[in-house]
Amino acid sequence: MGKLVDGVWHDVWYDTKSNDGKFVREDAGFRDWIKNEPGAKFAPESGRYHLYVSLACPWAHRTLIFRKLKGLESHIGVTVVCPDMMGEGWQMGLPEPLFGHMRLHQIYNQAKPNYTGRVTVPVLWDKKLNTIVSNESSEIIRMFNYEFNELTGNTDDYYPQADREMIDEWNAYIYPHVNNGVYRCGFATTQDAYEEAYHQLFASLDRLDEHLAKHRYLAGKTISEADWRLFTTLIRFDAVYVGHFKCNKKRIADYKHLNGYMKELYQVPGVSETTDFYHIKRHYYFSHTGINPTQVVPVGPDLDLDSPHGRDSL
Numbered sequence: 001m002g003k004l005v006d007g008v009w010h011d012v013w014y015d016t017k018s019n020d021g022k023f024v025r026e027d028a029g030f031r032d033w034i035k036n037e038p039g040a041k042f043a044p045e046s047g048r049y050h051l052y053v054s055l056a057c058p059w060a061h062r063t064l065i066f067r068k069l070k071g072l073e074s075h076i077g078v079t080v081v082c083p084d085m086m087g088e089g090w091q092m093g094l095p096e097p098l099f100g101h102m103r104l105h106q107i108y109n110q111a112k113p114n115y116t117g118r119v120t121v122p123v124l125w126d127k128k129l130n131t132i133v134s135n136e137s138s139e140i141i142r143m144f145n146y147e148f149n150e151l152t153g154n155t156d157d158y159y160p161q162a163d164r165e166m167i168d169e170w171n172a173y174i175y176p177h178v179n180n181g182v183y184r185c186g187f188a189t190t191q192d193a194y195e196e197a198y199h200q201l202f203a204s205l206d207r208l209d210e211h212l213a214k215h216r217y218l219a220g221k222t223i224s225e226a227d228w229r230l231f232t233t234l235i236r237f238d239a240v241y242v243g244h245f246k247c248n249k250k251r252i253a254d255y256k257h258l259n260g261y262m263k264e265l266y267q268v269p270g271v272s273e274t275t276d277f278y279h280i281k282r283h284y285y286f287s288h289t290g291i292n293p294t295q296v297v298p299v300g301p302d303l304d305l306d307s308p309h310g311r312d313s314l
């Protein structure tokens with residue numbers, strides 16, 4: 001794990017010392033947008049864009065789900081990096097198809113030779129302008145939700161106008177406490193920083209479970225972006241976060257409503273194909289040697305994801 005400084009790779013772990021042991025996530029460095037409008041710099045064209053993802057990563061997982069559900073698989077190519085993220089950061093198993101690079105930091109440098117920042121997945125690459133459009137998953141999924149509709153004919157909407165306020169509110173609540181909350185537990189380097197994150201996480205999961213007792217989805221009557229953003233954390237929870245990140249007050253399997261909700265989302269056609277528990281477990285347990293120095297990857301747990309979710313009556 002490391003970062004680029006002026007285009008040079010440095011093998012460094014997260015700096016928690018300057019934040020009282022707290023893990024603080026760095027903002028993404030590439031924030032352009034694909035737009036379906038005349039004269040757009042990044043226009044929605046078939047075959048023009050390429051995604052670099054890790055199947056382990058919850059942020060990258062969001063983009064794979066949207067690529068699948070929005071019918072973008074034949075329009076946007078994908079390179080899946082290896083699950084092990086060691087001294088050189090994310091690496092390819094085979095030379096990636098655009099430049100033959102073996103390391104993701106070479107892709108960042110290809111876009112910006114003097115780049116300074118972390119080298120994260122997902123990355124949305126533009127083959128025409130030879131640059132990174134975006135490395136921010138929350139924005140990539142918005143682009144996938146709308147901007148290719150004319151090309152694909154798929155008008156499914158995960159950010160409908162009528163529910164936007166609710167979706168935004170849930171996103172703003174879930175990101176710090178749950179999505180990033182599990183990382184704030186796992187990467188904390190002081191007891192206090194860990195406990196603060198832990199209590200916020202489980203208070204939030206309790207609140208979500210209560211909400212989902214009465215509502216089938218987070219916002220509105222259909223599955224929205226807020227649900228998919230929560231899902232990619234929930235699906236990793238029992239396999240990784242409970243043990244590796246010490247989020248062990250309860251498992252998702254112990255939450256009646258959250259568990260059924262997670263299963264319903266997992267059972268949406270196509271979604272299980274985007275979920276890879278080998279990559280998920282191998283990445284976290286093998287790569288974070290500061291947390292798990294033996295790099296032994298647990299065999300369990302046995303997950304029950306295909307049984308009836310029991311949410312139809314809501």
Ligand SMILES: N[C@@H](CCC(=O)N[C@@H](CS)C(=O)NCC(=O)O)C(=O)O
Pocket residue numbers: 001002027028056057058059060118119120121122135136137138
């Ligand atoms: N804000 C980014 C966060 C992406 C992110 O942090 N990805 C992790 C993988 S789960 C990563 O690549 N980490 C490498 C690093 O921090 O060096 C997004 O949502 O797209």
